[in-house]
Amino acid sequence: MTGKVLGIVGRVYLALILFFLYAPILVMAAMSFNASEFYQLPFAYSGEWYERLWSNRAILSAAWRSIWIAFVVTGIATALGTAAAIALFRYDFPGKKVLRALLFPPIAIPWLIIGTAMLIFFFGIGLGRGTPTVIIGHVALALPYVIVIVSARLATFDATLEEAARVLGASPWQVTKRVTVPWILPGIVAGGLLAFAVSFDQFVVSYFLSEPGDATLPVLIYTSIRKGFTPEINAISTLIIAVSMSVMLLAARYSNFGGER
Amino acid sequence: MAEVRVENLTKTYGPLKALDAVTLDFRDGGFFGLLGPSGSGKTTLLRAIAGFVIPDDGRVLIGGEPVERVPVEAREIGMVFQSYALFPNMTVADNVAFGLDVRRIRGAERDRRVKDVLDLVQLGDLGQRKPHQLSGGQKQRVAMARAIVTRPRVLLLDEPLSALDKALRVEMQVELKRIQREVGITTIFVTHDQEEALTLSDEIGILRNGRLVRHGPPREVYNNPRDAFTARFLGEANLFSGSLEAGGLRLPDGALIPGATTAMVAVRPENVQVSASEPSGPIRLRAEIRRRIFAGAMGTLILDRHGEPIKAIARDSEFAELPDNGRVWLSWREGSAIPVENAPN
Ligand SMILES: Nc1ncnc2c1ncn2[C@@H]1O[C@H](COP(=O)(O)OP(=O)(O)OP(=O)(O)O)[C@@H](O)[C@H]1O
Ligand SMILES: [Mg+2]
Numbered sequence: 001m002t003g004k005v006l007g008i009v010g011r012v013y014l015a016l017i018l019f020f021l022y023a024p025i026l027v028m029a030a031m032s033f034n035a036s037e038f039y040q041l042p043f044a045y046s047g048e049w050y051e052r053l054w055s056n057r058a059i060l061s062a063a064w065r066s067i068w069i070a071f072v073v074t075g076i077a078t079a080l081g082t083a084a085a086i087a088l089f090r091y092d093f094p095g096k097k098v099l100r101a102l103l104f105p106p107i108a109i110p111w112l113i114i115g116t117a118m119l120i121f122f123f124g125i126g127l128g129r130g131t132p133t134v135i136i137g138h139v140a141l142a143l144p145y146v147i148v149i150v151s152a153r154l155a156t157f158d159a160t161l162e163e164a165a166r167v168l169g170a171s172p173w174q175v176t177k178r179v180t181v182p183w184i185l186p187g188i189v190a191g192g193l194l195a196f197a198v199s200f201d202q203f204v205v206s207y208f209l210s211e212p213g214d215a216t217l218p219v220l221i222y223t224s225i226r227k228g229f230t231p232e233i234n235a236i237s238t239l240i241i242a243v244s245m246s247v248m249l250l251a252a253r254y255s256n257f258g259g260e261r
Numbered sequence: 262m263a264e265v266r267v268e269n270l271t272k273t274y275g276p277l278k279a280l281d282a283v284t285l286d287f288r289d290g291g292f293f294g295l296l297g298p299s300g301s302g303k304t305t306l307l308r309a310i311a312g313f314v315i316p317d318d319g320r321v322l323i324g325g326e327p328v329e330r331v332p333v334e335a336r337e338i339g340m341v342f343q344s345y346a347l348f349p350n351m352t353v354a355d356n357v358a359f360g361l362d363v364r365r366i367r368g369a370e371r372d373r374r375v376k377d378v379l380d381l382v383q384l385g386d387l388g389q390r391k392p393h394q395l396s397g398g399q400k401q402r403v404a405m406a407r408a409i410v411t412r413p414r415v416l417l418l419d420e421p422l423s424a425l426d427k428a429l430r431v432e433m434q435v436e437l438k439r440i441q442r443e444v445g446i447t448t449i450f451v452t453h454d455q456e457e458a459l460t461l462s463d464e465i466g467i468l469r470n471g472r473l474v475r476h477g478p479p480r481e482v483y484n485n486p487r488d489a490f491t492a493r494f495l496g497e498a499n500l501f502s503g504s505l506e507a508g509g510l511r512l513p514d515g516a517l518i519p520g521a522t523t524a525m526v527a528v529r530p531e532n533v534q535v536s537a538s539e540p541s542g543p544i545r546l547r548a549e550i551r552r553r554i555f556a557g558a559m560g561t562l563i564l565d566r567h568g569e570p571i572k573a574i575a576r577d578s579e580f581a582e583l584p585d586n587g588r589v590w591l592s593w594r595e596g597s598a599i600p601v602e603n604a605p606n
Contacts, residue, residue: 164346
């Protein structure tokens with residue numbers, strides 16, 4: 001009896017969580033296809049807002065900037081993060097434990113504070129605002145995620161395999177390429193997808209570090225909302241959510257199923 | 262093929278001497294069995310030869326050439342790990358071909374050498390399997406094949422058979438020896454199992470606390486261990502110590518072992534004769550039977566002499582007429598008492 005009651009309570013609880021998580025998103029997605037500019041019901045289908053997106057140059061160029069920045073950040077953060085994770089795995093050096101521990105706090109520090117700190121720092125070193133600064137900032141944000149995910153995968157790797165490859169005549173680079181990387185590939189992919197998401201969805205740090213003229217998509221959306229809310233924003237937001245969720249689902253798939261292959 | 266020599270090889274980890282001035286020659290084409298208790302430095306010695314351990318002092322020579330400047334991958338060594346260390350995402354054939362691939366040996370030559378070596382280890386049909394689809398003995402063979410396909414100058418085996426059960430281990434010992442003979446490669450073989458070392462090796466060496474205490478042909482080392490540690494470590498030994506007199510070795514209880522020339526002698530359990538009636542020879546010691554252990558054809562008798570345990574091994578039937586408990590006589594033929602030094606710890 002109690003088991004059954006608990007089962008029902010559990011299901012209701014789960015349903016509530018999913019409802020509060022996804023209801024706003026679903027409403028927004030629905031409204032992006034609604035003809036009325038003022039969210040009036042009954043619902044009448046229209047692709048108008050998406051068509052308007054197409055001709056909105058500001059949004060298009062911001063979207064394009066967000067995408068290419070995310071790709072560049074993903075490339076840099078994945079390469080650096082993987083190399084760092086392998087180095088942490090392979091070599092013992094003084095301060096290794098401290099370094100490893102220092103990777104976690106940036107994940108927990110509020111982005112607002114990191115953003116402020118970065119702004120002060122980049123002005124301090126004379127780099128100022130701009131796209132290169134945004135990229136550096138994003139890489140710094142994404143790097144710990146990649147290192148942590150790849151390290152988790154490396155923890156399941158048998159280091160004797162590297163020794164076996166060495167005696168068989170493989171140079172350290174060949175060992176990395178032929179033995180280590182194939183094993184941790186799911187971790188690298190998952191880390192890369194997460195790095196992409198961190199960059200593509202990043203608002204605070206981008207807002208602080210980008211120049212007013214070349215905003216990324218989230219920054220542009222924020223500034224547009226302050227001027228006035230249009231259903232176009234619904235449309236672009238729906239697209240962003242679709243992209244981000246696909247990326248995250250892929251990342252989850254790789255980090256979960258990677259373990260058993 | 263090449264001979265290997267280590268000279269004065271020393272490696273310390275903090276206060277611990279994992280290797281302590283080890284000097285040793287491994288004959289070209291020979292099968293060298295390396296023995297020693299856990300932590301005595303066997304793996305460290307192998308890893309120093311392979312190049313994974315950088316010695317603090319001393320050097321390694323392969324084929325007469327010092328190799329301290331040669332990185333692991335250029336030393337042309339074959340190594341079989343205790344865990345086999347097969348690459349899990351590659352097939353058996355690709356595992357075996359790994360050493361060829363990194364040497365850019367391709368095409369027909371690669372395929373032929375992989376096939377030949379898989380035939381040699383009798384795994385001809387399993388090339389397309391993945392390592393997780395193999396039994397322990399098959400993994401072992403793949404590891405062997407992978408190690409020798411590049412025709413290395415030396416083969417290093419670190420307890421390659423210890424993960425196998427007894428019957429399979431004996432089978433693989435025979436295999437290992439056959440393969441080593443066919444290829445004729447200088448082999449250094451680490452094992453915990455002294456019987457394995459005695460059966461397989463042309464020469465054995467015994468390490469203790471990083472020091473080489475004894476080396477030589479197995480029969481010679483077994484028959485003349487020289488010190489108490491080696492006597493006990495290699496096979497079993499009953500040790501008798503006392504004071505040296507003109508007539509022999511006087512034990513603390515007054516009994517005499519005539520003919521002994523050292524303050525300590527070792528007697529192998531298989532040489533101890535146990536009888537209910539007083540023996541006629543000059544060697545006569547009294548002891549109490551404690552336990553009789555039946556193990557198939559052979560039996561073991563545990564006796565007690567003034568609190569010291571004594572072990573005797575013979576065909577079980579020979580113990581048949583002895584009482585289950587009580588006092589008996591021990592004796593042995595005069596040459597059976599091996600003079601040994603009391604090894605310091
Ligand atoms: N990397 C290391 N750091 C510190 N100590 C080490 C290291 N490698 C080995 N040792 C120590 O050196 C000693 C010799 O180790 P080694 O592995 O050579 O022993 P072994 O004879 O192979 O033992 P076993 O039979 O248990 O494999 C041990 O006391 C071990 O703890
Ligand atoms: Mg060992």
